[in-house]
Amino acid sequence: MPSPEQWTRPDPGAGPAATAAQPSPEQVIAGLRATTEGGAELTQLLTPEGERLADSRFDPYIADIDTEALRDLYRDMVLVRRADRESNAMQRQGQLGIWVPLLGQEAAQVGSGRALRPSDMAFPSYREHGVAYTRGIDFRELLGIFRCTDQSGWDPAKYGFHPYTIVIGNQVINAAGYAMGQKFDGKVGNADDADNEATIVYFGDGATSQGDVHEGFVWGAVYDAPVVFFCQNNQWAISEPTERQSRLPLYQRARGYGFPGIRVDGNDVLACMAVTRWALDECRHGNGPVLIEAFTYRMDAHTTTDDPTRYRLSDELEAWKLKDPVERVRAHLARAGGAEQDFFDGVDAEADEFAAQLRDHCFNMPDPPPERIFSEVYADTPATLDTQREEYLSYLAGFAGGEH
Amino acid sequence: MAAPAASPVDTQSASTQTMTIGKALNNGLRASMEADPKVLVMGEDVGKLGGVFRVTDGLQKDFGEHRVLDTPLAESGIVGTAIGLAVRGFRPVCEIQFEGFIFPAFDQISSQLAKLHYRTQGKLKAPVVIRVPFGGGIGAVEHHSESPESLFSHIPGLKVVSCANPVDAYWMMQQAISSDDPVMLFEPKKLYHSSALKAPVDTSATPDALHSSRVVRHGDTATIAAYGPSLPVALDAATAAQEEGRSLEVIDLRTLSPLDLGPVFESVRRTGRLVVVSEASSEVSLTSEVAARVQQECFYSLEAPVQRATGFDTPYPPAKLEEHFLPDLDRVLYAVDRALEW
Numbered sequence: 001m002p003s004p005e006q007w008t009r010p011d012p013g014a015g016p017a018a019t020a021a022q023p024s025p026e027q028v029i030a031g032l033r034a035t036t037e038g039g040a041e042l043t044q045l046l047t048p049e050g051e052r053l054a055d056s057r058f059d060p061y062i063a064d065i066d067t068e069a070l071r072d073l074y075r076d077m078v079l080v081r082r083a084d085r086e087s088n089a090m091q092r093q094g095q096l097g098i099w100v101p102l103l104g105q106e107a108a109q110v111g112s113g114r115a116l117r118p119s120d121m122a123f124p125s126y127r128e129h130g131v132a133y134t135r136g137i138d139f140r141e142l143l144g145i146f147r148c149t150d151q152s153g154w155d156p157a158k159y160g161f162h163p164y165t166i167v168i169g170n171q172v173i174n175a176a177g178y179a180m181g182q183k184f185d186g187k188v189g190n191a192d193d194a195d196n197e198a199t200i201v202y203f204g205d206g207a208t209s210q211g212d213v214h215e216g217f218v219w220g221a222v223y224d225a226p227v228v229f230f231c232q233n234n235q236w237a238i239s240e241p242t243e244r245q246s247r248l249p250l251y252q253r254a255r256g257y258g259f260p261g262i263r264v265d266g267n268d269v270l271a272c273m274a275v276t277r278w279a280l281d282e283c284r285h286g287n288g289p290v291l292i293e294a295f296t297y298r299m300d301a302h303t304t305t306d307d308p309t310r311y312r313l314s315d316e317l318e319a320w321k322l323k324d325p326v327e328r329v330r331a332h333l334a335r336a337g338g339a340e341q342d343f344f345d346g347v348d349a350e351a352d353e354f355a356a357q358l359r360d361h362c363f364n365m366p367d368p369p370p371e372r373i374f375s376e377v378y379a380d381t382p383a384t385l386d387t388q389r390e391e392y393l394s395y396l397a398g399f400a401g402g403e404h
Numbered sequence: 405m406a407a408p409a410a411s412p413v414d415t416q417s418a419s420t421q422t423m424t425i426g427k428a429l430n431n432g433l434r435a436s437m438e439a440d441p442k443v444l445v446m447g448e449d450v451g452k453l454g455g456v457f458r459v460t461d462g463l464q465k466d467f468g469e470h471r472v473l474d475t476p477l478a479e480s481g482i483v484g485t486a487i488g489l490a491v492r493g494f495r496p497v498c499e500i501q502f503e504g505f506i507f508p509a510f511d512q513i514s515s516q517l518a519k520l521h522y523r524t525q526g527k528l529k530a531p532v533v534i535r536v537p538f539g540g541g542i543g544a545v546e547h548h549s550e551s552p553e554s555l556f557s558h559i560p561g562l563k564v565v566s567c568a569n570p571v572d573a574y575w576m577m578q579q580a581i582s583s584d585d586p587v588m589l590f591e592p593k594k595l596y597h598s599s600a601l602k603a604p605v606d607t608s609a610t611p612d613a614l615h616s617s618r619v620v621r622h623g624d625t626a627t628i629a630a631y632g633p634s635l636p637v638a639l640d641a642a643t644a645a646q647e648e649g650r651s652l653e654v655i656d657l658r659t660l661s662p663l664d665l666g667p668v669f670e671s672v673r674r675t676g677r678l679v680v681v682s683e684a685s686s687e688v689s690l691t692s693e694v695a696a697r698v699q700q701e702c703f704y705s706l707e708a709p710v711q712r713a714t715g716f717d718t719p720y721p722p723a724k725l726e727e728h729f730l731p732d733l734d735r736v737l738y739a740v741d742r743a744l745e746w
Contacts (some may be wrong), residue, residue, distance in 0.1 A: 038512055151523040164493070167515045173481055174516060177488020183442075184470055186494070203566060211508070215481035376526040377561055379584035382615065382662035 018096075036319045038295040039249065043275055044265040050331030052118070058274040065270065068337040073114065073346050074329045075341075077106040080130040081326060082351035083139045086147065086358050091304040095362050096146045102376050104267070104299030107325030110134055111272025112294070115280060116160070116200060123162040123175035123201040127232075131202065135161040139354070140361045149368055163249040168203075169210030172229065175201030175397045176219040178245050179227035179288070189286035196284035200276070206237025208253070209245045217257045217289070226283035228276065229291045232266060234298035239311040242276050249291035259289045266296030268326040286378040370396060415620050417607035428570035428605055429459050432577030432702060433497065435607070437467050440495060443581055446473040447482060447499030449577065456501055457537060457596050461533035481508040486532045488518050495531050495581055503538040504547025517586045518561030533580045539633040539683050542731055543723045545738035550720050551684035553590050553632075556662035564661040566590040568635035570603045572658065575611035583614065590660070592633035601636065615659040616666050623651035626677035626740050626743075627696060629668050631657040634681040634731065641736040652740065660690055668699045675742040676707035686714040708746030711739040
């Protein structure tokens with residue numbers, strides 16, 4: 001009985017229902033573990049072994065993904081993973097204050113990110129480095145947040161990528177509002193599909209417990225907003241497994257709000273792309289919102305300050321390694337003759353160069369000047385704040401010339 | 405200097421109407437909606453009903469359901485979607501039905517709305533207006549009579565104002581909407597429909613700046629600073645004091661964040677005495693801030709410590725006791741007495 005739903009509603013003959021007060025030892029262990037089983041309704045187009053599965057519903061959405069395009073997706077994932085590992089290492093060397101690893105979630109992020117059009121809008125949480133990359137944001141622009149030299153470097157309008165949102169779930173309502181605006185602007189349901197737009201918002205399994213996520217679902221639904229709710233269920237909210245957030249598989253919650261919910265293999269870049277393209281299409285044509293649960297795994301810690309060995313078993317990680325998002329594309333390309341060793345070596349070399357540039361950039365990032373504290377608090381700055389800035393800068397200037 | 409164009413008397417009267425604060429707010433909203441198609445009104449019951457105080461009366465009928473949105477009952481959602489709409493290019497005006505219901509939105513206001521401009525260093529603007537009916541004296545149950553404006557005035561990135569007469573109500577609404585910063589407009593709900601406060605509003609006049617305080621009654625014995633629902637109390641106190649030969653200067657603070665204390669400093673330098681009036685609890689509040697800044701700027705002019713006439717440091721009491729809780733004319737005059745007797 002792996003899920004709390006089954007503990008309390010066991011099959012006939014399976015014994016008495018458990019209660020939270022008196023779980024069995026098996027239930028305690030089950031509750032401590034994330035699951036590797038996505039269930040019968042998991043949409044998968046590429047198996048962990050690299051076998052392409054036919055899917056009459058979703059194959060049309062990736063009909064254009066030929067070998068060349070799949071090689072590009074592979075390259076995207078390798079680069080993103082390499083940059084993620086480099087950033088993690090730079091935190092260990094004291095160059096970043098913190099890093100939020102995405103290891104294991106490359107397919108969910110690259111697949112969904114590459115499904116977006118430039119005119120679409122994405123609202124990230126704080127782990128969406130792979131999505132940022134697909135939006136054209138230089139990975140180096142992400143580092144300021146984690147080196148604590150800025151709080152959001154890029155121009156959100158230019159890239160269609162909202163600032164990172166650290167408060168869990170806040171961005172889901174903001175995205176619903178943005179999507180309402182797309183609809184009010186007449187960007188939904190046009191005969192010319194090029195005039196249509198959609199919004200995608202990223203959040204995790206832990207966020208689904210937040211009121212803001214619930215409210216985002218309600219608002220998106222009652223205003224028929226073109227918003228794709230993209231939940232990366234990576235099984236863990238720091239130390240709490242998804243079972244601590246829900247009795248029900250998360251994608252099934254959509255039914256209660258009156259829009260479709262679908263669970264996709266979050267480690268399958270083709271499935272993530274196909275399902276997200278479908279969902280965005282639905283939204284652009286006025287059939288939004290859609291909830292996607294990308295069933296994946298956080299293969300590293302929550303952040304560099306976290307120690308997962310305190311709360312999860314290593315065999316779970318080993319089981320998920322067999323479902324690795326990058327390796328399955330590599331296996332598929334190799335098996336289908338889509339790429340030779342030269343290609344893989346070339347991508348690896350490119351990734352090393354990408355990481356070296358990142359490292360070089362990071363080590364040379366200057367600290368912001370003190371006046372940056374007072375900069376752009378308001379569009380129209382109050383005189384009192386100008387005075388406070390001048391007083392502090394004048395105070396600082398008093399130290400100039402003589403080290404005290 | 406060019407001679408002003410002749411202004412026929414009937415043009416003047418056509419642009420001037422006498423109205424209540426509630427009607428002035430409604431007219432201000434209407435003027436902004438007519439001027440800018442990106443202005444939206446959103447909140448609970450703001451459409452067909454016209455809001456529980458009727459401040460949005462008739463707007464949905466005239467501007468349609470896509471400009472005046474009856475929203476789900478979720479305050480975080482109201483402010484959170486308004487932020488998304490603002491990022492998209494709209495200028496949403498959110499109504500929070502009563503101040504006591506704003507707290508589900510506190511997270512969106514403080515974590516997102518107030519910080520968006522700073523975090524992106526001006527790449528994103530959040531021109532959202534949040535209208536908050538506030539204050540007591542209406543004989544209501546819990547959560548309908550509070551004064552939480554200090555909590556919001558404490559948040560960098562937000563601007564906070566409060567109106568106390570129809571002219572300000574009309575103009576502040578429009579100025580708040582056209583501001584590129586997020587503005588919270590605290591509306592004195594007790595005064596919405598006060599016929600005593602009805603005043604002519606000249607829609608062709610040039611308004612005072614949004615973030616400015618203003619001397620509304622001149623005097624030289626002592627200064628009273630107040631805002632929102634406390635302003636009529638302060639003015640009544642000044643009238644009563646006049647009969648005793650005391651000439652009180654009254655300042656309408658109007659802008660609570662940023663505070664505009666220049667006129668207060670100037671006044672205190674003349675009178676040497678200050679009483680600050682607010683329905684909110686006094687501890688760690690806007691009235692504390694005014695007192696602190698006045699002692700900093702006017703130390704040698706002060707003849708007495710700054711006095712305060714405020715709500716007590718308790719939750720808002722059962723309404724049968726609110727006349728004790730709210731600073732009335734006598735408590736304001738008592739505070740003036742203390743300042744003068746020092």
